[in-house]
Amino acid sequence: MTKKSVHAIKPVQAGTAGEGLSARGRVNITLADVARVAGISTITASRALNNPSLVTTETQRRVREAAASVGYVPNLIAGSMRSNRTRLIACLVPTIASGSAFLVAVHAMTESFTAAGYQVMLGERGYDHSREEQLVEAVIARRPDGIVVTGVMLSEAARRRLKNAGMPIVETWDMTDTPIDMLVGFSHLQVGAEIAKHLHANGYRRVGMVTNREPRGEKRAQGFSDAAKRLGLVAPGAEVPTYLMDAPSRMKHGREGLAHLLDRYPDLDAVYCASDLVAVGALIEAKSRGLQVPKQIAVMGFGDLDFAMDTDPPLTTIHVDGEAIGRQAAACIITRLSNEDVVPSVIDIGFSVMARESA
Amino acid sequence: MTKKSVHAIKPVQAGTAGEGLSARGRVNITLADVARVAGISTITASRALNNPSLVTTETQRRVREAAASVGYVPNLIAGSMRSNRTRLIACLVPTIASGSAFLVAVHAMTESFTAAGYQVMLGERGYDHSREEQLVEAVIARRPDGIVVTGVMLSEAARRRLKNAGMPIVETWDMTDTPIDMLVGFSHLQVGAEIAKHLHANGYRRVGMVTNREPRGEKRAQGFSDAAKRLGLVAPGAEVPTYLMDAPSRMKHGREGLAHLLDRYPDLDAVYCASDLVAVGALIEAKSRGLQVPKQIAVMGFGDLDFAMDTDPPLTTIHVDGEAIGRQAAACIITRLSNEDVVPSVIDIGFSVMARESA
């Protein structure tokens, strides 16, 4: 491969755009300024902006005009401090990298929260668990009104801190018997088991898998392995032939993985891949070996990413309703915040086996 | 396709996890509590925590112990209010949906900011420009120390608001002559032109494209179209044969698009696709028509997503150094915040043509 770069760093254009934009030396326009212009007290101005029903329409109009004329932007920091409500929701995700199915959930969640007047602040948790506690502390320090965690947090210290923070917390995208507070997710163990069952039900008898060390991936692998043994999908007493890859999963892992497995276990007739991207790699490897999918070898993925229905053959995979997870997680927190009603602590959102043609 | 759902909503487990976690009724542990336990003044406690070098090691130790014993978590809200620094950076992205190349930039940016002691708050801009101004106002209301915008914002009102906010702002992932403040990106017009040049240089003479209405995609299409005409890659006086798809781009658009183009222009020998995912679709369509890539038809994409080197044949595409964009954007803001040094206003990060085998 050749690589041609188009690259240029233009010279500094000093001052062309930064003039007067420095944080220093700027006068802050406060609610008091608005009130002065409108000829009323600050508290009335506050009410006109935040609880218009408490003031006359005439006052509302004057305040709105005054605010616009002086270019007032409320300072939520100050408001939060006094009211003890930040209207901020923190959402901790493992990573923001492309191809993560839970981004759909984050998106749906954001929409729900935005509609309810909350802003969502995304924090990358990282796969480095040593930094977990610091992140949690940094997040709590901002005093969000609620916290959504994607993927159950592992460190006990971090969990304790969250629990002690005294704010509504929802864990998502997984299942556990001991949630910090609330939980909206599904069982990865069950997913693995269902994949094995599906392969069994479709007549496959010798399975393998291409998986990774990521915690939820491991749970699926565990569920798959247990069910496969129970159903006789491996030689008696043997383990499931497994190709272990590094996270993050990539298409090429599917090619390498299937190649590796077939070289050692030529009688495999089905393979479970930890993600759809990996499954596509497996499809390609099968094709390049002249193996017909699903006749000679079945391929199953996980995630039902948008291209899963467009592969050749269309991919049989697991669909998780990420939007539902996001909406429900938001609803849990919003309900908890708006009143003292009891909210379900644990919601199993389930999943679906999308039986297409690759298995 | 059949679909089998595994679904269960467990009954409410009232009170098992939510006990005492309600926001109300909790006593806030403040710095004053820590100071009292440590037997010193609040300001000294503050210094011990934030500027340890200003106090004796003995004081540091006592404060740390006191903080740990009472379970103190600093309130950044209160601190920000007084110091006028929130240590918060707002990052506006079009969408968080999977497959967006700029997520790499966001990730790199987050790492830089985290290392410098800032937290990044992600805001979804949405493709709905009517909500743009509200989002900008909501963001400014939190008084971030800086703002990073991915993709140039279109609404003039929103741009004005940002400009007036008086904080360092970096626009990324695009080029313009009139940035709000600072800019780190590359020219999508140039990208389109380079793609046309690459096809021309490799002997292709009749090009088409599969593209979308997204603003930056349109710029690439424009650049491609202009250069293609200049280079004689279309019939004299004709436009570039184009298949216009809806955003977001999907693999199937590539199949549909190439099919559509070839049906009408059977003599096409090259096609530019607005994204790698679309290009993969085009590769599949070409293969299913028995067309050899790159011999009979060339395919080029954009983005150099992680699977681009794993397709069959490996995809010729455009690589953008997202990490560099993220790092540079963070550096611009961090520098501006740490001193009054002049920071380059406009940085063109460039891009590379990854010449693999599909073109």
Add this chain to the structure above:
DNA sequence: ATGAAAGCGCTAACAC
């Protein structure tokens, strides 16, 4: 419907 006073938790500014 409107206002006055107080204070949220912290840190800047200025002592000592």
Add this chain to the structure above:
DNA sequence: GTGTTAGCGCTTTCAT
């Protein structure tokens, strides 16, 4: 190296 005082901008509480 440590303490005192004041105040960030807003909203709560209580009064009118």
